[in-house]
Amino acid sequence: MQTILIAIIATPFVGAMATLFLSARWAGRIAFFPPALVLVLAIPRWPAAATGETNIVTIPWFPSAGMTANLRLDHLGAFFVLLIAGVGLGIVQYSRAYLGKKATPRFWAALLAFMGAMLGLVLSDSLLLLFVFWELTTLASFLLIGMGGQIPEARAGAIRAFIVTGAGGLSLLAGTLVLGQIAGTYDLSSMPARAERILASPTRDVALLLMLGGAFAKSAQVPFHFWLPGAMAAPAPVSAYLHSATMVKAGIFLIGRLSPIFGASPAFQPLLLTVGLTTFLVGGWDAVRAWDLKKLLAHSTVANLGVLTALYGVYPPAEVQGGIVRGELLSITNHALYKSALFLLVGWMEKVSGTRDLSILKEERWFQREPVAGVLIGIGAITMGGFPFLLGFMSKEVFLEALLHARFPGVVAAVAAAVVGGAMAVVYALKLCVSTFWGPKVPPDSRGYPRAALSRWLLVVPAVFLLPHVIGGIAPGWFIGSVLEPGTHWPAWIAVWHHIDRIFLLSVSTLALGVGGYLLWRRYAEVPSQPETQIAFDRLASTVLGASNWFSHAAQAGGHPRYLVVMLVFAAAAAAAAMRGGSPPPLPGAEAWSVDLAAASLPAAIVAAGAVLAVLMQDRVSKVVLMAAAGYGLAVFYVLFRAPDLVLTQILVETISLLLLLLVFQRLPRLGADERSRGQRAMHGLFAAALGLGVAALAWASGIHPAARPAGVEQLALSLPEAKGRNVVNVILVDFRGADTLGEITVLAIAAIGVVALRVGRARREGA
């Protein structure tokens, strides 16, 4: 099992690497194999996984920190694997013909890397691993949206998507860390057993909100929904794959994984239900108002994701089996397949007709020219609008049924929201199929793509995507009850007229409302501008950028003196904040003033005089010598501090510094008077004196309060028995903290290389 799961994740990544080294033509051909191979590996596992078998593969990562890279294959995970690979296979086939020369090796690499990241995400049992793959999908999405990097709209859309989902990723990371701290593990499968402990923790809601923040951003829930329509600058196959079928479902997947853990938390269900239904309504309304066909699909995707989120808010936690609620897989399959098919078809129509602007298309009768595409879009629209006979109808029924059986305050409002949202879905479904194909005029030949360049075979892919809708609509009992969600009960055959109950009445009124709404739209709709949320975001972004520009200029102008002052002020503030609590009385045995005072007074006088005179003297040689005098005085101080090694090093280094300064200064011009103005000198002097005072106070405060357990006690005790060294300082340097010393040597080596490089460059130039 371990090999299979790793192979499933690794195959697309290997493919991505390979495509980078191939020509675009061959890259496109090779890209067929990773999703096909994943399907071959994954399909045999489905029957077992669907009936509840869970496989967990333990892979240690960083055992001492409790971090694993565990993988898990269960019902939900296996479902997503098949979805990702299955839709991916179709998308690869479609892209090769549809994008033609625009599909560069880089495009194929990004697409396959996305596939691998997505597969890794849904197979991760470790939250940390999940986070890594989560971020990889964000990155791949950024690259794919920004494919048309020359177009400002594509760039802006890519950046907006990246900022929103990236911020969501940070929220997820923070939530992961908090949750991991509470639960004592990062493995999702071990968390439900510890749910009580997690729910008893005071930081439970913090963890929940942070995790859901990540999920909502990824799955475009209100108020983060605005990035998804902007991502539509990507080519149609990318939108179909990332932004309708798979990536945006990652948030839903995460919610599914969290529901066994947080299901009993009082905030969990109301939050999901509220956010989900709000998203359903907002997305639906935006889709009703949209005039760009692709934006229409994007907004309707937002609406559908809202329904999926709301599903988790409806069912009582006890009915959530393995993170799956009844009808969820049905709804995801339904949406992923019809929506990606519609994206591909709208991409096709855009090429054929030269536009995806509904205000133009609704004047033209495209059905005459494109009957096949028309029928396929019709099927997709029927299932989107939730009309009977197709899978979409079942999906809507399940949602209504769940709401009607639920017991929570405000259930009437929720049902009303579902009906209104459903009616809006009918409106935009009708907009999509009727308005695009049944206009009064015959479409012109002048616009659009040369006919010969587009093969009708392209339509096979969306047709295959739509096939399960027909099968599932005709035989829901077999398709859902046996294949998708075994063990759940469904009517065996077409279940439209089975009985007249509340659900049926609600369905009919939804349809009636929707048709009425569509007629109103035809009569009164005017071409509007873009949705306000997008404008608001762009305004917010430019405000933030402006503010940060201002801050950078304020904090980082005026050269290094200003930088130093800013940094030190913050450091001093931090130190002052730490000292604010006042000081406890000194521990007994701390030696503040001792007999050494007499011995210390002479070197102290030398150090102080050396330092002060090094500042006051004008002549640079005197300055250097006085500085060195202060350094040698310090060496005596090290004697008093019982630090023999420091004494030796200090004397050696002070001598080298003295020689170095004297040698180098010879090459530099004579030192003139201080270039600072009198006022500047006074300011700098005051600032330096104030900080010096602070340093002295801090040294004094921490020096007379020795730690209860001084840091070096353990090293003293272990030095002889463990490291066989009598000089503890040396043992620390080469043994206990050997890595520090390695770092020190590295710094020295870099400095030496820098010095050599600076000198060699000069010697060459002089030679030339």
Place this chain on the structure above:
Amino acid sequence: MIGLAAALSGVLFACGLYLLLSRNLQRMAIGFLLLSNGINLFVLTSAGLPARAAPPLLVEGEGASRGPFADPLAQAFILTAIVIGLGMAAFLLALSTRHHDASGRDDVEGDDET
């Protein structure tokens, strides 16, 4: 003893910082060396010094039982810091001469153009 060392670390820090705030490279170099000495003394002082402490040199057979010892960890840190300070000073000086070769000046300009 601690009080005296604390005061001295403050003096070294203040003098070093004052010189480092100058735009002249030679003043900055001297200031940098003074400042790093001040910080080293600061670290050593804050580690404290137990009464009648011995240097952290152990005697075979007695081990750490004979204490008290001066804190060896602070000393190890400072040893590292002294050496790194020298490396940085050397780099700073090389940079100064290169700057002088390139521009004929021994001071750095601010980026006040904004």
